[in-house]
Each structure stands twice: as structure tokens, then as C-alpha cells.
Amino acid sequence: MPIYEFRCVDCGHVQEVLFTSSSDTVQIRCQECGSEVLDRVISRTSHVMGASRGESSSPSMTTRSCGPGNSCTTLQLPGHTR
Numbered sequence: 799m800p801i802y803e804f805r806c807v808d809c810g811h812v813q814e815v816l817f818t819s820s821s822d823t824v825q826i827r828c829q830e831c832g833s834e835v836l837d838r839v840i841s842r843t844s845h846v847m848g849a850s851r852g853e854s855s856s857p858s859m860t861t862r863s864c865g866p867g868n869s870c871t872t873l874q875l876p877g878h879t880r
């Protein structure tokens with residue numbers, strides 16, 4: 799299963815997010831400060847297993863407003879679409 803690293807833009811905390819094949823979209827938030835604004839970290843060693851299509855296998859991040867003063871980051875993983 800693919801693992802992606804994300805860095806919180808507010809406190810800089812880096813965490814790994816594991817994506818399971820049972821969910822196409824995963825909502826992530828910082829484990830330290832609870833911020834939902836995270837940047838994906840491109841690690842030197844690839845944690846992506848089973849992905850061999852290069853850029854097409856990268857998840858797309860969508861940040862949208864989900865409430866007053868809040869924004870939600872949603873990831874969509876190509877290749878898991880059924």
C-alpha cells in the first residue's frame with residue numbers, strides 16, 4: 799500500500815499517511831496542531847509500491863472550504879478508481 803509523507807504548513811510536523819485500497823479519498827490533518835493544510839513531501843526513497851506510471855500515479859490534492867475559516871485537504875488517488 800502506498801505511503802505518502804505530508805508536512806504541516808503551520809508547525810512543520812511531518813507525518814506519513816497510509817492509503818488503503820478500500821478508500822479512494824483520504825482526509826488528512828496534522829497530528830500535532832490539527833491543521834488541515836498539509837504539503838506533500840517527496841521523499842528520496844519511494845514508498846509507493848505497485849505504482850509504476852510515474853506522474854500519473856501521484857495523488858491529486860484538493861483543498862476546499864468546508865466551513866467558516868476552515869479548509870479541508872482531500873486526496874484523490876488515481877489507479878484506485880473503480
Ligand SMILES: [Zn+2]
Nearest residue numbers: 806809828831
Ligand atoms: Zn501542524
